[in-house]
Amino acid sequence: NDGQLVGATLEALVEKLTPHDSMLxxxxxxxxxxxxxxxxxxxxxxxxxxxxxTLTLPSGLSDEDGATWVQQKLLxxxxxxxxxxxxxxxxxxxxxxxxxxxxxxxxxVQGPLAENFRxxxxxxxxxxxxxxxxxxxxxxxxxxERQRINERLRDAGMPINxxxxxxxxxxxxRPIMTKALLSALRARNFSSIAVTDFDALELARQLTLIESxxxxxxxxxxxxxxxxxxxxxAVNVKAVTTLSTAVTGWVSESILGEQxxxxxxxxxxxxxxxxxxxxxxxxxxxxxxxxxxxxxxxRP
Numbered sequence: 001n002d003g004q005l006v007g008a009t010l011e012a013l014v015e016k017l018t019p020h021d022s023m024l025x026x027x028x029x030x031x032x033x034x035x036x037x038x039x040x041x042x043x044x045x046x047x048x049x050x051x052x053x054t055l056t057l058p059s060g061l062s063d064e065d066g067a068t069w070v071q072q073k074l075l076x077x078x079x080x081x082x083x084x085x086x087x088x089x090x091x092x093x094x095x096x097x098x099x100x101x102x103x104x105x106x107x108x109v110q111g112p113l114a115e116n117f118r119x120x121x122x123x124x125x126x127x128x129x130x131x132x133x134x135x136x137x138x139x140x141x142x143x144x145e146r147q148r149i150n151e152r153l154r155d156a157g158m159p160i161n162x163x164x165x166x167x168x169x170x171x172x173x174r175p176i177m178t179k180a181l182l183s184a185l186r187a188r189n190f191s192s193i194a195v196t197d198f199d200a201l202e203l204a205r206q207l208t209l210i211e212s213x214x215x216x217x218x219x220x221x222x223x224x225x226x227x228x229x230x231x232x233x234a235v236n237v238k239a240v241t242t243l244s245t246a247v248t249g250w251v252s253e254s255i256l257g258e259q260x261x262x263x264x265x266x267x268x269x270x271x272x273x274x275x276x277x278x279x280x281x282x283x284x285x286x287x288x289x290x291x292x293x294x295x296x297x298x299r300p
Contacts, residue, residue, distance in 0.1 A: 010040055014048045018080035020073045029084075033092035034220050038228070042094075046101035050108045053081040082113060082120045089127040094221065102132055176202040195254055196270050204278035207247070214239045 005016065005028065013036075017029055036045055055074055057066055085105060088098075106128055114121035176199040184193050195203075217236040225231040251271055258264040 010044065010048050011051075014045075014052050017084055018049075018052055018077050020076040020080070024080065024083075029087065033088065035224060037094070037097065037221075038224065042098040042101040043104060046104045046108075049081055049084060050104065050112075053078050053108070053112060078116060082117055082124065085109075085124060086120075086127065089124065089131060093131055095131070099131070102128060173205075196266060200270060200273040201277050204274050207274075207278060211240065211243060214243060 008016065013032060017024065017032060040048075055077060057069060057074075061069060089105075105124075109121050109124045109128065113124065178197070181193065181197050184190075214236065218234075218240065219236070222232075222234040222237050226234045226237060255264060255267050255271070258267055
């Protein structure tokens with residue numbers, strides 16, 4: 001009802017991705033390239049795209065109408081096809097998984113595409129050579145991949161998580177830490193350090209940095225394919241959840257391991273303050289709320 005495509009055959013999707021009479025819907029291409037491996041193999045997709053390139057002239061057309069059809073439909077479609085392959089190879093290629101389509105694309109580029117678009121075919125051959133290489137320099141990092149995808153989604157007008165303003169290096173806040181605590185940390189004299197020796201805001205910052213580093217390693221494919229048959233282990237997603245579990249255990253042991261009621265209350269207040277100022281996953285406050293009723297020594 002709202003004009004959004006919700007389902008189609010592979011052939012129809014390829015047609016939507018290579019229109020002859022309109023601009024390509026950037027949001028459609030972004031969503032398609034992130035999800036097509038869930039319902040079709042890269043080889044099947046490549047074959048469908050190549051089939052789109054080889055449109056045949058409809059029967060019954062006059063010479064004049066045939067020439068018009070070639071100029072207004074066949075040539076635009078073929079340009080869209082080479083642009084679509086270029087977009088796949090440049091931005092959305094997944095090394096290893098998509099490599100099964102390389103021979104088919106290579107044959108197409110060196111044959112029909114080169115016969116019609118020599119310069120474009122040369123560019124695609126360069127990309128194919130890069131993707132065929134085993135060198136790691138062609139494998140994008142998860143962070144770079146996410147940045148590219150977010151940029152394309154933003155350009156397409158699709159809603160994504162709002163960007164948090166990042167201060168310049170000169171505006172980066174100085175660590176909040178006493179000299180005594182810093183000296184103990186440098187000397188690795190951890191037994192002399194209590195968690196309440198840390199400033200709540202500084203501890204929240206450090207937890208956020210740890211989680212951010214783990215989160216930035218998660219790829220879109222890990223989230224989309226998690227739990228599916230034959231899917232690769234979502235190791236980066238697991239790392240984030242493992243950190244959350246570790247924080248749960250740490251908060252629990254810190255509070256319930258303290259026998260002195262007053263010190264236990266100080267710990268509860270401290271962790272609530274950490275959660276209040278934190279951009280780390282807001283689980284700490286939930287852990288504390290669950291722990292408090294369980295201990296008869298703790299009173300509101």
